[in-house]
Amino acid sequence: MDWTENLISKTLDKTAVVGIVGLGYVGLPLAVAFSKNFHVVGYNIDPEKVELLKQKKSYIEDVKDDEINLEMFSPTANPDDLKQCDYIFIAVPTPLRKDKSPDLSDVKTAGEEIGAILQKEQFIILKSTTYPGTTEEVLIPILEEKSGLKAIEDFGIAYSPERVDPGNIDYNMNNTPNVVGGLTPEFTDIGAMLCENVSTEVVKVTDCKTAEGVKMIENIFRNVNIALVNELALIFEKMDIDIWESIEAAKTKPYGYMAFYPGPGVGGHCIPLDPYYMAYRAKHFGFIPRFIKTSGEINDYMPIHTVNLANKGLNSIGKNLWGSNILILGLAYKGNISDTRESPAASVIDELVER
Secondary structure (H helix, E strand, O other): OOHHHHHHHHHHOOOOEEEEEOOOOOHHHHHHHHOOOOEEEEEOOOHHHHHHHHOOOOOOOOOOHHHOOOOOEEEEOOHHHHHHOOEEEEOOOOOEOOOOOEOOHHHHHHHHHHHHHOOOOOEEEEOOOOOOOHHHHHHHHHHHHHHOOOEOOOEEEEEOOOOOOOOOOOOOOOOOOEEEEEOOHHHHHHHHHHHOOOOOOEEEOOOHHHHHHHHHHHHHHHHHHHHHHHHHHHHHHHHOOOHHHHHHHHOOOOOOOOOOOOOOOOOOOOOOOHHHHHHHHHHOOOOOOHHHHHHHHHHHHHHHHHHHHHHHHHHOOOOOOOOOOOOOOOOOOOOOOOOOOOOHHHHHHHHHHHO
């Protein structure tokens, strides 16, 4: 395609403008990372957050105020400002509905807003966590309908899963490998070429749905193993075995074992959600993902078990939940961060209040 030559040239000489739609836990660190080499336009629908960024004030723990370089980074609440961009990343939330089905409304809205201003020769990269097939079957039709343009012929598109772990001091965007899968092999190469500017290693995969599948594997693996150890904790409790001591001893095996730990449930934007995204998608292919669904159910039960333990402890000293004063220590889904997304602490509190 002739039009990609200009994009490749601008990427190599770093004159390309990078747009980021969604300036949250993924989008803002991504914007800061790219602003070290490219001019970045960061679009967010919340004008208050945009105003904070214009004052060089970060609302994300992983981004320090002095990392915001307004000479290279332009925060905006106006989607028209994305017209000047050569690349546009979509980094918006993908939550679950109450019935545990995927809620892609933010991705669809972002697609509609981008489609309304989409220019020929722009390149769109979806980073939001989602089930395989979303880029091709949900996003591209919206972009084409709103813009009147055609993917491949007029604009590029790829998927690159986010790998942000809030509060992790060892692994960040720079030293965590970046996965990229494009609609065509050339789009994969172009997306990888761009991402090499923010990641020391870029892994290219066959296509968009393969890249989407990578994210599902990563977090379903964690969810399933957490569920396994949670179930073992429930069993060991009945047997009067200390699950923590057993895990520490198991860790001494130098091969074939990876430690996971029991807890009051799972939290964050990925682990509690991704299994349900995959289960939803699998049903479209006539497959019932029993193992994945069971792991989700086990982890969803753990907040209730936590309250049961509190009740048991109170009963042992002649008290009941009703009428007791309960202190909750820790509201985030893991230690030393302020991120409360999908935190099991909320479910524990709800259950305590209900009782």
